[in-house]
Amino acid sequence: MEHPSLRSRLLAIGALVGLVGSILAYAPPALAESKYPSWDEIEEAKEDESAKQAEIENVTNLISALTDDYLAAQADADEKLTEYNDALNAYSDGLTEYQQLSAQAESANTQAEESRKRAGALIAQMYRTNGTDMSLQLLLFGGSEAQDLLYKLSALGKITDTNYQIYQDAISDANLADSLARDAQVAADELVELEAQAKDLYDQAVAAQETAQAALEEQEENEDRLYEQLASLEDTTAELIAEREEGIKKEKEEEAARKKKAAAEAAAKKKKEEEEAAAAAAAAANNSSSSGSSSSGSSSSGSSSSGSSSGTTAPTSSGSWVTPTYGYISSGYDYRGIYTTNGFHNGSDIANKCGTPIYSVSSGTVVYAGYEPYGAMDIVISYGNGVYIEYAHMQAMYVSKGQSVSKGQYIADMGATGQSTGCHLHLTVYQGLSGWSLSYWGASSNTVNPVTFFSSRGVSLGSG
Numbered sequence: 430m431e432h433p434s435l436r437s438r439l440l441a442i443g444a445l446v447g448l449v450g451s452i453l454a455y456a457p458p459a460l461a462e463s464k465y466p467s468w469d470e471i472e473e474a475k476e477d478e479s480a481k482q483a484e485i486e487n488v489t490n491l492i493s494a495l496t497d498d499y500l501a502a503q504a505d506a507d508e509k510l511t512e513y514n515d516a517l518n519a520y521s522d523g524l525t526e527y528q529q530l531s532a533q534a535e536s537a538n539t540q541a542e543e544s545r546k547r548a549g550a551l552i553a554q555m556y557r558t559n560g561t562d563m564s565l566q567l568l569l570f571g572g573s574e575a576q577d578l579l580y581k582l583s584a585l586g587k588i589t590d591t592n593y594q595i596y597q598d599a600i601s602d603a604n605l606a607d608s609l610a611r612d613a614q615v616a617a618d619e620l621v622e623l624e625a626q627a628k629d630l631y632d633q634a635v636a637a638q639e640t641a642q643a644a645l646e647e648q649e650e651n652e653d654r655l656y657e658q659l660a661s662l663e664d665t666t667a668e669l670i671a672e673r674e675e676g677i678k679k680e681k682e683e684e685a686a687r688k689k690k691a692a693a694e695a696a697a698k699k700k701k702e703e704e705e706a707a708a709a710a711a712a713a714a715n716n717s718s719s720s721g722s723s724s725s726g727s728s729s730s731g732s733s734s735s736g737s738s739s740g741t742t743a744p745t746s747s748g749s750w751v752t753p754t755y756g757y758i759s760s761g762y763d764y765r766g767i768y769t770t771n772g773f774h775n776g777s778d779i780a781n782k783c784g785t786p787i788y789s790v791s792s793g794t795v796v797y798a799g800y801e802p803y804g805a806m807d808i809v810i811s812y813g814n815g816v817y818i819e820y821a822h823m824q825a826m827y828v829s830k831g832q833s834v835s836k837g838q839y840i841a842d843m844g845a846t847g848q849s850t851g852c853h854l855h856l857t858v859y860q861g862l863s864g865w866s867l868s869y870w871g872a873s874s875n876t877v878n879p880v881t882f883f884s885s886r887g888v889s890l891g892s893g
Contacts, residue, residue, distance in 0.1 A: 464491075465491060465651055465654075465655070466484065466487065466488065466658065468658070470484070471484065471658045471661055471662060472661075474662065475661070475662060481662055484662055485659065485662045485663060488655055488658055488659045488662065489659065491651075491655055492652065492655050492656070492659070492674050493677070495644075495647065495648040495651065495652060495655075496648065496677075496678045496681055496682075497681070498644045498647075498648075499641065499644040499645050499647075499648050500681060500682065500685045502637070502640045502641035502643075502644040503641040503644075503645075503685075504685060504688075504689070505637050505640070505641070506634065506637040506638040506640065506641040507689060507825065508637075509630065509633050509634040509636075509637040509638075510634045510637075510638070510824060511696075511784070511824075512630050512633070512634070513627065513630040513631050513633070513634040514782075514783035514784055514824060514844070514852070515783075515784075516623070516626050516627040516630045516631075517627050517783060517852075518782045518783060518784075519623050519626075519627075520620070520623040520624055520626075520627045521782070523616065523619055523620045523623045524620060526616050527613060527616040527617055527620050530609060530612050530613040530616050531613045533609050533613075534606065534609035534610045534612070534613045537602065537605045537606040537609050538606040538610070540602050540605075540606070541599070541602035541603045541605070541606040543602075544595075544598045544599040544601075544602040544603070545599050545602075545603065547595055547598075547599065652674075653667070653671075656670045656671045656674065657670075686827070686829075689825065689827075690827045693784075693825060693827070693842060694839070696784075697784075697786060748886065748887050748888075749791050749792075749836065749886070750790050750791050750836070750883065750886040750887065750888050751788060751790055751791070751836055751837050751888060752788070752790070752883075752888050752889070752890060753779070753787055753788055753789075753790050753818075753820065753854060753856055753890075754779055754781065754785055754786065754787045754788065754843060754854050755779075755781060755785065756779040756780050756781030756785060756843075756853070756854070756891060757779070757780055757781075757891050758777055758778065758779055758780075758880070758890060758891035759778045759779070759780035759851075759853055760774055760777070760778040760853075761774070761777055761778075761878075761880070762774065762775065762776060762777055762876075762877075762878040762879060762880065775857050775876045776819070776821075776855050776856050776857035776858070776876070776879055777855075777856050777878075777879040777880055777890055777891075778853045778854070778855050778856075779853060779854045779856060779890060779891055780851065780852065780853040781843055781852065781853070781854075782843070782852060783824060783842075783843060783844055783845065783852040784824065784842045784843060784844075784852075785842065785843040785852070785854075786839050786841075786842065786843075787820060787823060787839075787840055787841040787842065787843055787854055788837050788838060788839055788840060789810060789834040789835065789836060789837065789838045789840050790812070790818060790836070790883070790888070791812050791836045792812070792833075792834065792835050792836050793810040793811050793812040793813065793818075793833075793834055794810065794811050794831070794832070794833055794834070795808060795809070795810050795811075795828050795829065795830055795831060795832045795833075795834060796809050796810065796811050796817070796830065796864075796865040797809040797830060797865060798826055798828055798829050798830050798832075799830075800846075800847075801821065801847070801870050804846060804847035804848065805821045805822045805823075805846045805847025805848065805849065805855070806821070806822065806823040806824065806825075806826060806841075806844065806846045806847070807819065807820070807821045807823075807870075808820040808821075808823070808826055808828060808840060808841060809865055810834060811865070815859075815860055815861045815862050815863065816858070816859070816860055816862075817858075817859040817862050817865055817869075818856065818857065818858050818859070819855075819856070819857040819859070819870075820840070820841060820854060820855075820856060821847065821854070821855040821856075821857070822843075822844055822845055822846055822847055822849045822852075822853060822854065822855050823841040823842055823843060823844045823846065823854070824842050824843070824844025824845070824846060824852075825841060825842040825844070826840060826841040826842075827839065827840055827841060828840045828841075856879050856890070857876055857879070858876060858877050858878075858879045858882045859875050859876055859877075860875060860876075860877055860882075861875055862875055
């Protein structure tokens, strides 16, 4: 059976990594000139009061539409990206199931082969004794120990049962191997379908993000001119118009962010409830199969604990620091030839599924929230005493620059934006800084090993 490792590697590594690059390289189509008024039309409208009022309304609507179109396009892009991430996670789960079934099928096939050999040896031995059952041969020629009739009957029954069991084991092992092989093939077929679905959703996500980027570029290209035209019509300054419109735009963006966060929290809550329900069902099944044994009870408790640790419940701690997310450390604080120009990986990568919640490790102030130079969605928080911590590669964030955050606050969702080979949180800890600068991105100076930093504060990274 073909192992789809190449497909999984291409999908997991190549998919989300290309989103930002494709966005930056995208050139939007030329805009229709008639969509926006020219300066001649503005000056002409000023000569008639009714025409001026109509043009004021037109320009105001155009400014509002620029923001509305961008926010709508970005919301659609976010939704498409979420759908793709869900498909990627489904593919990852399918691959895991396929690998497990393949390993089980291989092990069962090995066992079946051993059982076939034992049965074959038995048949060969019977053939060498002219087809007479070996139990009968022992009974007839068993020597002095077989003189007692009861002993003979007992030996005959035991040996016949043993021979029969050898045949039954061979048949049972062969059936199990065939069944697991079929299950593995079904999983492989489903994996191909999941791959196709993920690729299709990835294409949709890229297209939606390109549309959002085009809307943003249209806004940036026309907004300032429209401000100036509206100011001319209203006999005021472009600065006052811009201030007014920027305030309206900020309110719309904040409302969109609130809706996005609420939707993400609702989805996370639903996911947690489904995980808890699945864990409870598994525990109940385990208890039932174990007939209420004490070992079953401890297993159920472990399952429940595991489910909550990887869910969306905010981390708790009696100290000032908590874990930023749940997952495993996929790459450490060391040289590995990527991410920085000198080949040093200046943080710890904590990997888990896309959409895994990310929390603020302590109370602090957001000094940056946006995209860093390498294309990753990025948050930098100042935690006082020269400590700045960077969170990178998220697919969504719920804080903004200048915002105060509390310990354990839900600030973002894990993703794979920028230079990434899969969903994870890149965590960099800076010490001894007097402020934040763009020049710190990718630098190894003033950084410390996050594992050591958090360990000294009673927090274990990569747990859960």
